Amino acid sequence: MKQKFAWMLTPLLALCISFSYAQEKTVSGNVTDQSNVPLPGVSVVVVGTTNGTQTDFDGNYTIMVNQGDVLRFTYVGQKTVTRTVGAGNVINVQMEDDAQALEEVVVTGYTSQRRSDVTGSVVQVDAEKLSEIIAPSVDQALQGNVAGLAMSATSGTPGSVSNVRIRGISSITAGNEPLYVINGVPVGNDNVGASSAYSSLSPLAALDNNNIKSITVLKDASATAQYGARGSNGVILITTKSGKAGETKFSINSSYGFQRDAITGPVPLTAAQRLELGGEALYNDGDAATKQDGINQLLATSYADWDAAGRPEPHWDRAVRNDAAPVQQHSISAAGGGDDHTFFGSIGYMKQEGTVKGPSFERISGSINFTKNLTPSLKFTSNNQGSYSTQNAFLETSAYFESPRSAKYFMSPLYMPYNEDGSYNLFSGSLPNPLYLLDNNIYENRLTRVISNNALNWDLGKGLSYGSVFNVDYQGYNYRNYSNRVYGYGAANSGDAEQYDRTNAFYVFQNYFDYSWDVNDDHRLDFKVLQEYQSNRRYFVGGYGQNFADDGLYYLDSVGTPSGVSSSFYDYYIAAYMGLVKYSAFGGKYVLDLSYRREGNSRFSKDNRWGNFWSVGAAWNLQKENFLADSDVVNNLKLRASYGVTGNANISANQYQSLFGYSADYNGEGAQYVGSFGNEDLSWETSNTLDVGVDFGLFNNVVSGSAGYYHRTSKDLLLDVPLSLTTGFGSQYQNIGELTNKGIEVELNFNIVNTEDVQFSLGGNFATVDNEVTELPLDPNGIERTITTSTTRIETGHSVREWYMPTWAGVNPDTGNEEWYINGVDGATTTNFNEAEAVFQGANAVPTFTAGLNFNFKYKNFFINANGYYAGGNKVYEGWHLYLNQPNGYSVFSYNGYTSLLDRWQEPGDIARNGKFTGGATGWQRHSKYLYDGDFFRLRALTVGFDLPSKAVERIGVDKLRFFVRGNNLFTWVKDDNLLYDPEVDVDSQGGDVTPGETGLETPPSRTIAIGVNLNF
């Protein structure tokens, strides 16, 4: 590849050669607009050369030309003018407004298009909207603003990864994450965290939201097929801000706020309540004569110290809480430019603490985006973002006993967090005091991310241009962990420490030709051919050791027993050739889009490496037809349809080969083992998507919106097909299986009042997704190989991972026993769990409908914006109920339970949610009692602000000064009263570490109230 890199640089060098040209004569002139006002900055180019200039502030230009040359005059918002140089020395030009050029331009991937030319389903979210959510990573702001986009955070811990699902689930075991593209270049966006036990860290958290101009979400095939094999799950395009010619403008954005958990969550039992339930358990089990006798027994034994100490209540939920956790972000940017260059530069800082003691996130970032016309036809662009982030993570993806969020519920209330003198109470037990550990242990993620995007674009004239792009995305990640010598899990080994370092380096090269052919004034064809190569390399090194000589030493140089080292290297490569054609006919009335992409991916064997992806899209702009041209009602009406084939190859590397692994060792020597079963036939998973829709604007856009229908069939699924474990393997990737997603998406906006003083608009979106598995592999007996867990099953005719478990029949009022339906549905019940049949429970974890609501009100200088989100139709399962929410020995003897357990059966006739308490412990029995409706509504953002009146603004010499108060997640409504945890449950398995759709002990979203200021000058 080295040689190739050299060749890739060649065109760049070639374009940098300074050109010499013959100078025959000087032509000068003046350029004005329709109303004869001089136009500064008009580009004047000799067609077919790099010779060109720009008009000055008075609209004048001078250029050396040969007779017979053609001069082209271009300016944003004006129709392009061409003039042939004759004998004269003066050419004056009057330009005409170009109505089409003033239309909104939407970034659609490798190209940008006028809104009316878009044939697919594309949603753009601008900076204003993005700023409404205060969070380290910008994707958080998408929820509720894009129809059909459902989002679930892995955790509310600052900096954590969010999982995005666009139009449901398109794959069962290959990934469902959309592709992220920054400034036209695909980037990696996987969790960078090295240890899946700890909080995740999103690479997006490395970007300062203030530098982002817009995010565009591509949903249908005509938009996503350009991204071929990675387009199936939708594409999220992030465009950064750039400068504009003119004087330098500064902008300062600052906010400071406080947070707490968005929901209260389950409340742990007090020690007194736990004592009562414990006594009752002893009585129910026949170990005490009466309930009071049971209580007395406990007071004489495990509760004796507590009793003697005056029955204190530790309230662990309050003890671990980080009250009024601060969050702040600040950024200052400067944007401007001159005749031949523009720039945007910024510096940003963000710091956010978690809502429990311990976790936090801090980032410092800078960016410089620069464009320069090296010659009038040769433009150089460089966009650079760099940041350094630190995340104090904690063990949260499971019920880790060190975690403050586990302690909140699992900790016995007989332990007090602090001693009477205020020092930490270092009690024994399997759960150590997390407060001491948070002070003395280290769990730290650090990420340095630099994205540098460099492009040259050469206008070859006659509508032809050539471009070359080189992008590097560097993610330098370092993780370190230290467990102290004194107390907790590190104490037994006199402390332990580990440190891991991972470098992700992504390179992307693109070379392309663009050609625009204006057949005549009404017909235009745009072509693009592009070649792309992406290389992704991951270098990893780490070490682990124990036994420190003293406190205050944290690094591996100081360990007595360096017990582990590891290092590894992984890579994957993607190459693609792409062609795009857009035909805009009859003045844009009809638009036809064609795309074709051939893509190769190193994840497949040589014979199956390449795949073909394509799309067709068409739009009919009815408002441009004569019969609507003068309509008072309809000002915009477009019918659009698209169909295409996209792919998905989002499986881990080297899956097609049957491989020996060498990561094993035995007795101090290296060893080998068969590490993967392999499948040489492995190839692309493909999705065929049909999308039809209508975009409309009525009454001069008082009412506007769109409505659409989509149907996506995903086939040859990259399915991790379960194998008989007797093969030595649990599963093997195969291209088998099929599923469909279909639904409708509606967006509506009402500009109810739009006067100078009062502006009031309401907007909303609504989307449905109907997901169904239609084909699965069969075994030799012709029996479908379903994929079943203790709570879900993948089977044809059902949604992916539909909940599947025995059905709870309630508590028998006579006996106090919990019962289940033997047939899983109705009729006879049983107290023997193994006798109860598991059945489908009618929904999976992914919302089947989502809705967003926007409210914007402005009166003079005051404004209120609000944004809400509704999701539902899904079900979520409660994790950890065995230990925390069941009437057994775990909740009253080993750990602690929720106050919801107080609703329990005590004597015959009682109607209760929980059965009679026992001191015993059952095994895991997962059933519908702990499966809840997932419907919820959340007020995502509410901003109340005030812009300083223009007179005052002028007096102090600034352009804009805004003060605001912003609230995030101020209100949450949950349909199911028994769902105590946050309803936004992660729908991704995070690589198998969590159960999708199950509530966990991760941080819920935070409720934030912040004040802020925007200052532009």
Add this chain to the structure above:
Amino acid sequence: MKTNKILVLSFAVMAMVMTSCSTEDLEPTLAQSKDVEGSITKVDNLYSVLKGAHNVLTDEEYYGRDIIANNEVRSDNCFANGSSGRFTTNAQFTYNSNTGYIWDDVYEMMANLNIIINTDLSTLEGDLDYGAHIQGQALILRALGNYDLLRSYGQQHAGGTLGVPIVTTFKGEDLFPSRSSVEDVKQAIYTDLETAFGMMDSSYDTDKTLVSKYVAKALESRVAVYFGDWPRAVTASEAVIGSGLYSVIDAGSYVSSWSGDGGSNVLFELAFSATDNLSSNSLAYIYRYPEDEPGGYGDVQVMDDVVDIYDAGDVRLDILGYQDGGTVLRNMGKYPETPNGTDNIPLFRYEEVILNYAEALLETGGDALTEINKITSNRNAAPYASVTKEDILNERRKELIFEGFRFDDLMRTGQSVDAVGLTQNVIQTLTYPNNLFAWPIPLAEMNANSNMVQNEGY
């Protein structure tokens, strides 16, 4: 002018052509692994795979912890106290087909063993006699795996006849095998062990952390005792004894031998070390708290009455000890290094062979008394004047306690067992035979393989 344009254009076209990537440019690097096909060319490669198979044995779900702890908490030796919630399901017999156990680990080991066993030695470089020895080692481990599967999932104590699938090839023809009978699996075990013994040369056995020639006979005697094949148990035990390679450890060294590696009584032990251990998932960590007061896991607690099974002065009493201020009876002596579990775990001790031999002699009318007193005389315990079946079972319990034998002894003698709760309370008594005495086939297996038959009651 024109030439410049042509120049740049041609450069651009050339760049696109030159950077155009062919299929070869998309070849992923194999930095940590190698293709299975074609990478076994030397006897050394077989040795490497064999170590990989041993490494599976050390997994916490297998001999690293679970198979031993599971059999202890289901016996009258131990119970699970719920300290970290581990093994309560096992101790209370409330497991179901979702409860993880050894099935996947054993077959993972088998996949590697079958690669060794089915390699054509004549294609390899190196000492081919050693190659044959390694194949013998692999056969022994395959027999051990089949025995472990059989005693866990077989229906012999649940009133049925089904055993487990016998898998003899990696990526073979039948990827959806059905269960063989208990009898067939037992015969397969004997066949593997006899073949192994015949092809091995004990001069290659230099390291007790690798399975060795006489382990074939020790395992054969263990399996024969389990199934009551007494004459076979006698001859297999005699083969081990006759080798003269091993001896019963003396009273003075008994306790300390557990913290040292490779004692004279050890035939085969799994290697653990300061750099290769299971730390909080180790057997030691489940048997006790790392310090005296509660902390860590320490779920597997010893039943209070176990202290009474030993005579005063018996050195094995020193294996027991107390934690949490003298209130919690513990296994303090076997696998003693607690925070990480760095002690080797013996899987075959000479003492077990002697006890197998004694029992087999008793059953076949031989001199059991001499054999059993070889144990007592080395433990400062009172010698037996006469010996009964019950004496031998008790002596086995005393000698092999915490090593995962007791549940199997209860089973093969048809005894009932108690399901014990968190506070050492008896929840219920399970009479023999019982569905719960055969583990459920994992749900994942049932779903992937419709030829598989689930055990009754799950």
